[in-house]
Amino acid sequence: MKMIWLIILSAWFIGYILIGFLVRCWTKFTNRHFESNNINLKGKTVLITGANNGLGKGVARFMANKGARVIMACRNMKTGKAVQDEIIRESGNDQIILLNVDLSSFRSIHEFCSKVIATETKIDILIHNAAYAGFIKKAVSADGIELTMATNHYGPFLMTTLLMDLLKKSAPRRIVVVTSKCHSVSYFTPQNEKHLNPIDCWLPLYQYSNSKLANLLFTFELARRLEGTGITVNALHPGTANSEIWQTESRIMNLSLYIFRKFLRSVNESIQTTLYVSLSKELENVTGKYFRNCKLGKTHKIAQNTSSQKILWKESEKIVNQINLGLTL
Ligand SMILES: NC(=O)c1ccc[n+]([C@@H]2O[C@H](COP(=O)([O-])OP(=O)(O)OC[C@H]3O[C@@H](n4cnc5c(N)ncnc54)[C@H](OP(=O)(O)O)[C@@H]3O)[C@@H](O)[C@H]2O)c1
Ligand SMILES: *[C@@H]1O[C@H](CO)[C@@H](O)[C@H](O)[C@H]1NC(C)=O
Ligand SMILES: *[C@@H]1O[C@H](CO)[C@@H](O)[C@H](O)[C@H]1NC(C)=O
Ligand SMILES: *[C@@H]1O[C@H](CO)[C@@H](O)[C@H](O)[C@H]1NC(C)=O
Ligand SMILES: *[C@@H]1O[C@H](CO)[C@@H](O)[C@H](O)[C@H]1NC(C)=O
Numbered sequence: 001m002k003m004i005w006l007i008i009l010s011a012w013f014i015g016y017i018l019i020g021f022l023v024r025c026w027t028k029f030t031n032r033h034f035e036s037n038n039i040n041l042k043g044k045t046v047l048i049t050g051a052n053n054g055l056g057k058g059v060a061r062f063m064a065n066k067g068a069r070v071i072m073a074c075r076n077m078k079t080g081k082a083v084q085d086e087i088i089r090e091s092g093n094d095q096i097i098l099l100n101v102d103l104s105s106f107r108s109i110h111e112f113c114s115k116v117i118a119t120e121t122k123i124d125i126l127i128h129n130a131a132y133a134g135f136i137k138k139a140v141s142a143d144g145i146e147l148t149m150a151t152n153h154y155g156p157f158l159m160t161t162l163l164m165d166l167l168k169k170s171a172p173r174r175i176v177v178v179t180s181k182c183h184s185v186s187y188f189t190p191q192n193e194k195h196l197n198p199i200d201c202w203l204p205l206y207q208y209s210n211s212k213l214a215n216l217l218f219t220f221e222l223a224r225r226l227e228g229t230g231i232t233v234n235a236l237h238p239g240t241a242n243s244e245i246w247q248t249e250s251r252i253m254n255l256s257l258y259i260f261r262k263f264l265r266s267v268n269e270s271i272q273t274t275l276y277v278s279l280s281k282e283l284e285n286v287t288g289k290y291f292r293n294c295k296l297g298k299t300h301k302i303a304q305n306t307s308s309q310k311i312l313w314k315e316s317e318k319i320v321n322q323i324n325l326g327l328t329l
Helices: 002-030 054-065 077-091 106-119 147-168 181-185 206-225 251-262 272-279 306-324
Strands: 045-049 069-074 096-100 125-128 173-178 231-237 289-292
Touching (some): 002 251, 045 054, 045 147, 054 069, 077 096, 125 272, 147 206, 147 306, 173 206, 181 206, 206 231, 206 306, 272 289
Parallel strands (some): 045 125, 069 096
């Protein structure tokens, strides 16, 4: 009897490794590469959130190597400083600025944007990359907003509106929103008031997929609002990558994800679509689109619901303003 279980378990484990390996070969083989040989970013300013870790760090390093002035918007200043030093050392580019922001806090975003407006004359590319994926814990921001929605949607929403005058100063400009294929499993409907701040619900991945759908609704509405201004707004799915997003608060989850992570795309592979959407010449006039694997992608149809896009915008304005009332900045 024991023998049978041993065989079943070994077969399962070997099958898991084998399938994982095959999938990895497939994703490596089909991963498209952004052709960047003749890219020169001298004189360009790129602002990227979550630049201290994962995909954001990879993108910041790339931009620095190409000569851009890079504003790293980071929550963790300790790892932020280490990455800033590393990038400056590696690229020989000293125009790498580290600024503190906690995207889950409206106050912190106001402070961050005031600093950016005081020190920068322009932003050429704004990349909303940072995100929080609370897999198992229920959490609420300092402003009383469910933490995933606060960090992934309301934070970037507020930051964009506060930086809009600076962005508009001289065209062309690009706003790039890193979302996820995961939006397809979302049930998020801004028409339902409870969905706007889902503090009572904590199904795994529920909040994350909702926030990633919100990213798309935001992208399409903003693109429409900025039509004709010379500012383009596009979203993308980077691919499933072995970044720090898989670190969780639980040791057991950490351990069980350990092998799984080895089967995912590397950070350098996964930043290609962000680079493509941020820099590619052929996209200079393209706006309100979604990309994956360096080409046009199709979102789930719920992301194309214009009424949801408009309602989310209106409600987000209310939420970020309501809470600002109490602030003295
Ligand atoms: N990895 C994937 O498989 C995958 C798949 C689809 C989409 N994406 C998207 O890709 C983007 C990058 O993710 P990643 O994989 O690179 O994740 P990651 O390694 O976990 O990095 C996330 C970054 O966001 C920052 N961040 C989190 N909460 C923040 C807050 N409140 N304020 C400021 N910064 C905050 C983190 O800072 P700390 O270091 O302080 O935590 C970190 O720098 C995200 O938008 C994610 O949704 C990733
Ligand atoms: C999860 O793993 C990461 C490293 O991959 C580690 O930094 C973190 O502390 C771990 N968390 C727990 C609770 O073990
Ligand atoms: C990713 O690319 C950068 C710069 O091109 C390089 O320095 C780094 O070693 C690469 N990382 C990995 C893990 O290949
Ligand atoms: C974008 O629009 C400008 C102005 O209309 C035009 O000069 C340029 O060729 C266009 N670029 C592409 C790639 O279509
Ligand atoms: C948009 O979503 C709302 C709420 O779910 C729904 O009532 C409406 O029919 C949808 N509109 C379209 C065009 O699908």
